[in-house]
Amino acid sequence: MPELPEIETIRRSFSPIINSKIAGVNIIREDILKLKDFTANDILGKLIVDIRRRGKFLDIVIEQDKHLILHLGMSGKCYMVDETILINEPHVHFILNLDNNIKIVYQDPRRFGGVWFVGDYNKFFSHMGLEPLSDDFTSEYLTNLIKNRKVAIKNLILNQRLIAGIGNIYADEALFLAGIKPNRPAHTLSKKEVTKLREAIREILKYSIEQRGTTFRDFRDGYNQIGNFQNYLKVYGKKNQSCPNCGDILTLEKIGGRSSHYCPSCQK
């Protein structure tokens, strides 16, 4: 499940493609292309000027303010290979050939992801919440979000319209680090808990980026290599194992339709 740290890891590893030109656009599976503000022909020969990330979206910025935006869903991969390498794998839906002997391969077995040819960047991201690692993501911002909201705090931090980039793994890990039960109604969090949760979210995301993301099963970085943060997970995927803090048995429970891992003792 590629979330913010995984997409950020890909973004950073994609620096070799900045300042290269698009030499070919190969749309292998048409229905993976969700928006066509421009055509493949429109970007042929054009320069890639930047690689950005917004939430869980990767944004390949092309000159004249065109954006090739990718989402990896939960099983997607996006990586660079030498153009001479023959791609012989299933579920490759999109390939971008560059003029520096690199091609970008987009592969997504479950097809929960997608590719968007975006002309209006601001419109595309108009409904996205704050970046949790930005300076704007303050305790005050989070305090305002939880006000009058009865949803489970976990569902709130998973809502991309409120906070961009947190998925199931980091929601569970952040709530564990903050000592807050995932099913607590959002508005019941104290000021102290809000501060702790904000810090926990930022700490967990930063640390995972340092470790090049979590490879639970599918995730690979821009070089098709696995991440390392799965070795530091404390609760996610650890049902019936001991809590690393208190030794109590970790619980798995469905909250808002998502499997949620937590410690029944340390998380209040």
Next chain:
DNA sequence: CGCTAGTCCTGTCTGC
């Protein structure tokens, strides 16, 4: 308006 449940999809795991 706020929230839940259903939808998409396929590889992997579970249970009979």
Next chain:
DNA sequence: TGCAGACAGGACTAGC
């Protein structure tokens, strides 16, 4: 042992 069914979840949508 083999197969059918359950399960995983990000983002969106329909409906209460």
